[in-house]
Amino acid sequence: MSESGDMGLVVVGAAGRMGQTLIRAIHTMPGARVAAAIERPDSAHLGKDAGELAGIGIINVPIVNDPLPAFAKANGVLDFTAPSASVEFAGYAAQARIVHVIGTTGCSADDNAKIAAAARHATIVKSGNMSLGVNLLAVLVEQAAKALDPEDFDIEILEMHHRHKVDAPSGTALLLGEAAAKGRGIDLADNSVRVRDGHTGVRKTGSIGFAALRGGSVVGDHSVILAGTGERITLSHHAEDRAIFARGAVKAALWARAKKPGLYSMRDVLGLS
Ligand SMILES: NC(=O)C1=CN([C@@H]2O[C@H](COP(=O)(O)OP(=O)(O)OC[C@H]3O[C@@H](n4cnc5c(N)ncnc54)[C@H](OP(=O)(O)O)[C@@H]3O)[C@@H](O)[C@H]2O)C=CC1
Ligand SMILES: O=C(O)C1=N[C@H](C(=O)O)C[C@H](O)C1
Numbered sequence: 001m002s003e004s005g006d007m008g009l010v011v012v013g014a015a016g017r018m019g020q021t022l023i024r025a026i027h028t029m030p031g032a033r034v035a036a037a038i039e040r041p042d043s044a045h046l047g048k049d050a051g052e053l054a055g056i057g058i059i060n061v062p063i064v065n066d067p068l069p070a071f072a073k074a075n076g077v078l079d080f081t082a083p084s085a086s087v088e089f090a091g092y093a094a095q096a097r098i099v100h101v102i103g104t105t106g107c108s109a110d111d112n113a114k115i116a117a118a119a120r121h122a123t124i125v126k127s128g129n130m131s132l133g134v135n136l137l138a139v140l141v142e143q144a145a146k147a148l149d150p151e152d153f154d155i156e157i158l159e160m161h162h163r164h165k166v167d168a169p170s171g172t173a174l175l176l177g178e179a180a181a182k183g184r185g186i187d188l189a190d191n192s193v194r195v196r197d198g199h200t201g202v203r204k205t206g207s208i209g210f211a212a213l214r215g216g217s218v219v220g221d222h223s224v225i226l227a228g229t230g231e232r233i234t235l236s237h238h239a240e241d242r243a244i245f246a247r248g249a250v251k252a253a254l255w256a257r258a259k260k261p262g263l264y265s266m267r268d269v270l271g272l273s
Contacts, residue, residue: 004033006031006032006033007031007032007033007075007076007099007253007254007257008032008033008035008073008074008075008076009026009032009033009034009035009074009075009076009077009078009250009253010035010036010037010038010067010070010071010074010076010077010078011023011026011034011036011037011038011050011077011078012038012039012067012077012078012079012081012085012089013038013039013079013080013081013082013085014037014038014039014045014050014053014054014063015039015043015045015048015053015063016080016081017164017242018080018103018242018245018246019037019039019054019080020053020054020055021054021242021243021245021246022078022080022246022249022250023037023050023051023053023054023056023059024054024055024056024243024246025243025246025247025249025250026078026250027051027054027056027059029247029250029251031254032250032253032254034050034051034059034061035061035070035073035074035075036061036064036070036073036074037050037061037062037063037064038063038064038065038066038067038070039063039064039065040065041065043063043065045063046063046064046065047062047063048062048063049061049062049063050062050063067089067092068092068095068096071089071092071093071095071096071098072096074096074098075098075099075253075257076098076099076100076101076253076256076257077089077092077093077098077099077100077101078101078103078249078250078253079100079101079102079103079104080103080104080245080249081104082104082106083104083106083107083108083111084111085104086102086104086107086111086115087107087111087114087115087118089102090102090114090115090118090119090122090124091114091118093118093122093124094118094119094120094121094122095121096122097121097122097261098122098123099122099123099124099125099253099256099257100118100122100123100124100125101124101125101126101130101249101252101253101256102115102124102125102126102127103126103127103128103130103171103245103249105128105167105170105171105172105174106166106167106171115263116263119261119262119263120261121261122261123256123257123259123260123261123262123264124256124261124262124263124264125252125253125255125256125264125265125266125268125269126263126264126265127171127175127252127265127266127267128170128171128172128173128174128175129171129172129175129220129245129266130244130245130246130247130248130249130252130266131237131239131244131245131248132244132248132270133237133239133244134172134175134176134222134237134239135266135267135270135272136270136272137176137222137224137235137236137237138175138176138178138179138267138272139179139267139272140235141176141179141180141183141224141235142179142180142182142183143183144180144183144224144226144233144235145179145180145181145182145183145184145226146183146184147183148226148228148233150184150205150206151205151206152228152229153226153227153228153233154203154205154207154209154226154227154228155180155208155209155224155225155226155227156208156209156210156211156224156225156227157169157173157176157177157180157208157209157210157211157222157223157224157225158210158211158213158222158223158225159172159173159210159211159212159213159220159221159222159223160212160213160214160215160218160220160221161212161213161214161218161219161220161221162214162215162216162217162218162219163214163215163216163217165214168212168214169194169210169212170212170220170222172220172222172237173210173212173222174188176222176224177192177208177210180208180224181208184206186206188208191206191207191208192207192208192209192210193207193208193209193210194210195210196209196211219239219240219241219242220237220238220239221236221237221238221239222236222237223235223236224236248266248269251269252264252266252269255269256269
């Protein structure tokens with residue numbers, strides 16, 4: 001626990017793209033402090049100062065590889081790592097009865113079930129996108145999908161990310177797909193087309209299609225296209241800086257500190273549910 005009253009946050013994956021962005025965000029946001037920084041046991045970054053690595057100078061938080069003692073002394077965890085790691089960290093957060101903010105994407109149904117089980121004791125906020133803009137976009141997509149007849153308008157979701165991204169469709173694309181499906185009162189899993197190749201046949205009425213592009217340094221672009229006969233509506237979000245995700249994650253942790261254990265979304269945090 002922090003003597004200052006600030007929320008002590010452990011950043012797991014502290015040397016990663018989002019890990020470093022989180023260290024910088026915590027440094028500038030009131031009410032939170034970096035309690036510990038974690039990387040894998042074989043990481044080349046162990047022993048380095050997390051602040052120095054993130055470009056803000058020494059903050060006297062060395063990157064270490066043992067999450068359990070760090071979680072025991074903290075109020076929350078910010079986790080943008082990998083699915084198997086997030087499942088493991090959710091178990092530790094449950095043991096420590098603390099807040100766990102999960103931005104990791106590409107989780108399987110089995111991973112999500114384990115995270116939901118951990119939320120019996122941990123206060124978990126999980127979202128494929130922590131930005132205000134994307135979560136507002138999801139509300140708009142839900143409204144548009146509800147207003148437009150599936151017989152008249154086809155929904156396609158297009159995303160582009162940097163060349164290092166390992167999962168597709170992106171967590172955000174799936175979040176937007178869920179919003180569209182909710183607006184139409186259908187189940188996304190039963191109505192999505194995640195890949196097209198070869199002789200696909202004509203488009204199935206009411207389906208929700210996905211397309212993923214990868215290249216360069218693109219932080220994250222998403223468009224939901226509602227295509228009718230003779231007209232097309234495009235609802236888009238363009239992330240220009242990872243700081244929008246990091247600030248959202250810190251905001252989520254501060255919000256969750258006052259909440260009971262459970263599984264929450266960023267729409268809960270932002271009051272957009
Ligand atoms: N929800 C949102 O708003 C956002 C979500 N994301 C998601 O966050 C995740 C991370 O993205 P990004 O930062 O670009 O990826 P990076 O690969 O840059 O960072 C991930 C970091 O986590 C580390 N890591 C992985 N497993 C463990 C473990 N078991 N213990 C400790 N550290 C571990 C990695 O180490 P190593 O390199 O050694 O594997 C790496 O340093 C992705 O799933 C991405 O889609 C990204 C941006 C926004
Ligand atoms: O891997 C990324 O970079 C991002 N991942 C998230 C996703 O899968 O949607 C969020 C953001 O678009 C960046």
